[in-house]
Amino acid sequence: xxxxxxxxxxxxxxxxxxxxxxxxxxxxxxxxxxxxxxxxxxxxxxxxxxxxxxxxxxxxxxxxxxxxxxxxxxxxxxxxxxxxxxxxxxxxxxxxxxxxxxxxxxxxxxxxxxxxxxxxxxxxxxxxxxxxxxxxxxxxxxxxxxxxxxxxxxxxxxxxxxxxxxxxxxxxxxxxxxxxxxxxxxxxxxxxxxxxxxxxxxxxxxxxxxxxxxxxxxxxxxxxxxxxxxxxxxxxxxxxxxxxxxxxxxxxxxxxxxxxxxxxxxxxxxxxxxxxxxxxxxxxxxxxxxxxxxxxxxxxxxxxxxxxxxxxx
Amino acid sequence: xxxxxxxxxxxxxxxxxxxxxxxxxxxxxxxxxxxxxxxxxxxxxxxxxxxxxxxxxxxxxxxxxxxxxxxxxxxxxxxxxxxxxxxxxxxxxxxxxxxxxxxxxxxxxxxxxxxxxxxxxxxxxxxxxxxxxxxxxxxxxxxxxxxxxxxxxxxxxxxxxxxxxxxxxxxxxxxxxxxxxxxxxxxxxxxxxxxxxxxxxxxxxxxxxxxxxxxxxxxxxxxxxxxxxxxxxxxxxxxxxxxxxxxxxxxxxxxxxxxxxxxxxxxxxxxxxxxxxxxxxxxxxxxxxxxxxxxxxxxxxxxxxxxxxxxxxxxxxxxxxxxxxxxxxxxxxxxxxxxxxxxxxxxxxxxxxxxxxxxxxxxxxxxxxxx
Numbered sequence: 116x117x118x119x120x121x122x123x124x125x126x127x128x129x130x131x132x133x134x135x136x137x138x139x140x141x142x143x144x145x146x147x148x149x150x151x152x153x154x155x156x157x158x159x160x161x162x163x164x165x166x167x168x169x170x171x172x173x174x175x176x177x178x179x180x181x182x183x184x185x186x187x188x189x190x191x192x193x194x195x196x197x198x199x200x201x202x203x204x205x206x207x208x209x210x211x212x213x214x215x216x217x218x219x220x221x222x223x224x225x226x227x228x229x230x231x232x233x234x235x236x237x238x239x240x241x242x243x244x245x246x247x248x249x250x251x252x253x254x255x256x257x258x259x260x261x262x263x264x265x266x267x268x269x270x271x272x273x274x275x276x277x278x279x280x281x282x283x284x285x286x287x288x289x290x291x292x293x294x295x296x297x298x299x300x301x302x303x304x305x306x307x308x309x310x311x312x313x314x315x316x317x318x319x320x321x322x323x324x325x326x327x328x329x330x331x332x333x334x335x336x337x338x339x340x341x342x343x344x345x346x347x348x349x350x351x352x353x354x355x356x357x358x359x360x361x362x363x364x365x366x367x368x369x370x371x372x373x374x375x376x377x378x379x380x381x382x383x384x385x386x387x388x389x390x391x392x393x394x395x396x397x398x399x400x401x402x403x404x405x406x407x408x409x410x411x412x413x414x415x416x417x418x419x420x421x422x423x424x425x426x427x428x
Numbered sequence: 429x430x431x432x433x434x435x436x437x438x439x440x441x442x443x444x445x446x447x448x449x450x451x452x453x454x455x456x457x458x459x460x461x462x463x464x465x466x467x468x469x470x471x472x473x474x475x476x477x478x479x480x481x482x483x484x485x486x487x488x489x490x491x492x493x494x495x496x497x498x499x500x501x502x503x504x505x506x507x508x509x510x511x512x513x514x515x516x517x518x519x520x521x522x523x524x525x526x527x528x529x530x531x532x533x534x535x536x537x538x539x540x541x542x543x544x545x546x547x548x549x550x551x552x553x554x555x556x557x558x559x560x561x562x563x564x565x566x567x568x569x570x571x572x573x574x575x576x577x578x579x580x581x582x583x584x585x586x587x588x589x590x591x592x593x594x595x596x597x598x599x600x601x602x603x604x605x606x607x608x609x610x611x612x613x614x615x616x617x618x619x620x621x622x623x624x625x626x627x628x629x630x631x632x633x634x635x636x637x638x639x640x641x642x643x644x645x646x647x648x649x650x651x652x653x654x655x656x657x658x659x660x661x662x663x664x665x666x667x668x669x670x671x672x673x674x675x676x677x678x679x680x681x682x683x684x685x686x687x688x689x690x691x692x693x694x695x696x697x698x699x700x701x702x703x704x705x706x707x708x709x710x711x712x713x714x715x716x717x718x719x720x721x722x723x724x725x726x727x728x729x730x731x732x733x734x735x736x737x738x739x740x741x742x743x744x745x746x747x748x749x750x751x752x753x754x755x756x757x758x759x760x761x762x763x764x765x766x767x768x769x770x771x772x773x774x775x776x777x778x779x780x781x782x783x784x785x786x787x788x789x790x791x792x793x794x795x796x797x798x799x
Contacts, residue, residue: 171641191644199642205634207440209447214440221436222643245447261639271642 121183122147122269122300123168128177130163137163139324140177145317147268150291150301152315152332154308156415160324162202162273165304169199169271182268195223198267202274202304204258208247212238212257215246216264223265236260236290252283259290269300277306288314308408318407322415332407339410342376345383348399357393358386377402429648437645437653441627442660451623456665459615460672463608466733467677470603478567481518481527483509486534494530498574504567515556525561528571529554601764604677609759610732612669616662616694617726617752622719623658624702629715632706651790658695666691686762686771693775694755697782701751703789726752751781 123145130138138160145151155161166172168179170190179186181193206215213229220227233239236256241249249257255275262270272291276284284307291314294301305311311318312332319329328335347354347365350373358365358375363386365375377383383402390397445451480498484491498504509518509527519527534551555571557564580587595601631637640650666687673679705722709715729743730736730752736744747753758774761767 166638169642171638194642194644197642199639201635201638201642203635204639205636206639207444207636208630209444210440214443218436218440219643221439222433222645224430224432224644258639 120147121145122149122181123151123302124178124180125164125168126178126180128164128167128179129175130160130167130172131175136324138167138174141321141324141326142177143319143326143329145269145300145302147300148298149316150295150303150314152311152318153302153304153321154306154311154318154411155321159321159415161304161321164321165271165273165302168302169197169201170194171201195265196267197269197271198262198265199271200255200258200262200273200275202277204255204261206246206254206257206261209245211243211245212249212253212260213242215257216260219261220264225265227264227266232260232263235263235293237286250283252279252286255279255283255287256290259287263294267299269302270294271302273304274306275303276310284310308406308411312407320411320414327414328410335410336405336407339413342378343405344403345375345377345386346401346403347373347375348401350395350398353393354390354395354398357389357395361386361389429646429652430644433645433649434653434656437650438656438660441653441657445623445657445661454622455615455619455661456668459611459665459669463604463611463669463672464676466607467604467673470607471677478504478570479507479524480504480567480571481507481509481522481524482530483511483513483515483518483527484530485511485532486530487511488535490535491530494534494574494578497578498528498571503570503574515554519556519558525558525564526567526571527556529556601680602677604673605679605681605764606735606760607733608669608673608679608681609763610756612666612691613694613730613752613755613759614727614732615665615669616691617698617755618719618723619661619665620658620695620698621702621705621723622716623661624654624699625705625709625715625719627654628702628706629709629711633711655695655699658699659692662691662695663688681763682766684762684766686758686768686775690755690758690762690771690775690778693778693782696786697751697755697778698785700782700785700787700789704785704792707792726750729753731756751778751785754778754781 121144125144126142128138128141129136141160141164153161153165163172167174168181168186170181170186170193173187182196184193186193207218210218212233216227216229216232220229230239233242236259238253238256238260241253244253246254246257259272259275262272275291276287279287288310291301291303295314301314303311303315315332317329318332318335320327320335328339330338346368348371355365355367355373358373363375363377363382365373367373375386377386383400387397387400445455482495482498484495495506499506507524509515515527515529518524531552531554534553553575555568557568631640670681670683673681701722705718709718727733729739729747730750731747732752736747736753739747754774754777758771758778761770761774
């Protein structure tokens with residue numbers, strides 16, 4: 116089988132809606148067993164790409180294979196081997212958690228261990244609650260459980276934590292870590308950079324229908340981020356002059372603090388020692404490491420509303 | 429198409445339906461209530477008010493005989509009006525639609541025909557009536573008949589002609605027998621259309637469709653389970669309507685192989701129409717509005733509540749474009765008249781409607797939300 120070593124291969128994929136180019140000639144590969152985070156602002160073509168890989172939409176041109184199978188030709192086979200949590204997952208209002216999972220298991224024709232799935236997603240207490248009585252976090256967890264009934268090789272999670280409170284988000288993260296431990300390939304789209312940083316092996320960033328960066332979160336930050344930012348609280352002009360003399364480029368912020376881009380911990384120590392030697396009082400300070408969020412903001416544009424993204428298209 | 433998936437879909441739909449009490453009410457209880465209400469109003473024999481006010485200014489043996497004749501066979505319930513009041517004023521004030529005035533010179537010589545004039549020398553019997561009342565015409569006819577009979581007795585001439593009724597309908601055909609097939613057709617249409625539209629809007633609006641399209645569930649699976657679901661609901665609702673009609677009104681209808689066949693054809697026809705209407709009902713809120721916009725004219729113009737023949741000619745022609753008209757025709761031909769050729773004709777037209785609507789609906793509905 117071609118590309119059998121990859122879970123997903125996207126090759127020169129294009130998707131157009133009339134004159135509008137939603138996805139513009141993108142290519143990438145997802146290794147088996149990795150957590151692949153797919154990031155991008157709203158309207159960048161993220162959901163369209165995801166739904167093409169999930170076999171919900173069809174590409175205009177290009178080739179997409181999932182587990183070596185062409186999404187255009189082998190939908191039936193692919194669908195049995197993947198599990199999908201769509202964006203804003205929803206289910207039948209008056210059907211309970213247990214019944215929903217049993218329903219999806221019957222549809223897939225597999226003997227799923229419903230109790231184990233509810234256990235994994237922490238839903239056992241809510242087994243007999245109807246869908247319309249569940250909170251957002253519970254609904255998402257049911258969606259994840261439903262995506263796992265057929266014991267899929269690739270799990271797609273489209274914005275699994277959007278709209279969840281911090282506790283609910285952490286619970287979903289725990290489920291995700293559990294999936295990774297069990298060797299599942301996870302294709303994750305998210306708006307939360309910390310989520311990608313925490314969970315993903317590979318991060319791809321899409322902007323205006325094109326992939327602008329793809330690498331591990333650590334390397335992406337290393338290559339693209341600005342320097343670390345040292346913030347010194349309310350220091351006077353002499354201290355500012357001192358730092359300038361050392362060759363740094365400090366800037367005053369509106370609240371009277373001073374920000375100094377630094378290369379690392381060595382620079383911070385040097386600045387503090389120099390101030391100490393000059394007999395200046397040591398100020399309050401804060402050091403921000405470069406992160407994925409900074410990379411994301413640098414590489415992508417502000418969201419635009421004129422691109423289809425999601426089910427309404 | 430996979431039977432296992434169809435069964436799973438059916439199970440989920442029936443559970444959802446069972447847990448939604450308002451849907452249960454409108455599907456099962458509402459048609460039954462309609463049958464009970466309309467059946468009671470239109471089949472109670474004395475719904476026609478046969479009160480008659482009589483002002484007897486003669487007060488003789490012959491006037492008493494006439495009043496006896498009027499009350500015989502429970503034709504009229506007589507209210508006597510005092511001699512000193514004005515009959516017209518009395519009718520207005522007491523809201524009586526018919527007052528008969530027997531004149532003082534009523535006790536005419538024998539062999540002198542009675543009547544309101546036209547016959548020379550006849551004694552005028554005046555009746556004061558309210559032309560805006562709908563039942564007064566019938567009462568005047570009855571009054572005429574009693575007076576004619578009294579004339580005959582008075583003159584001693586035997587009747588020359590006699591009317592013999594021969595109904596085109598089986599015995600005891602009443603409004604209720606006309607009404608029940610109409611309600612069966614209406615209940616099936618309503619439940620098919622509104623369930624199809626609401627379910628589709630819910631699936632679409634909530635994005636369940638997106639999830640379903642990433643499972644082995646195909647459009648054909650979903651469609652077949654929807655049809656089966658509608659058939660089960662229709663069977664239960666038809667059974668409930670018939671049970672109540674038999675138990676309460678003792679209806680005489682022919683229940684045979686035609687009934688289930690007509691139900692199946694109607695379900696397919698309206699499932700197809702439901703699919704064609706879904707693009708107009710994207711949200712659950714507009715779904716019921718779209719359904720009603722379609723259901724109400726259909727209900728009133730297709731002869732559900734009254735025969736289409738009562739409507740002006742142009743509306744009758746319009747009714748013949750509506751599928752429900754043919755369902756009604758088919759059900760009545762089968763259940764009231766047991767007329768196989770007529771039933772077959774209407775079933776044929778309905779089936780043609782069903783085939784076209786279903787094919788067009790299937791063609792138009794996209795399982796995938798966007799491609």
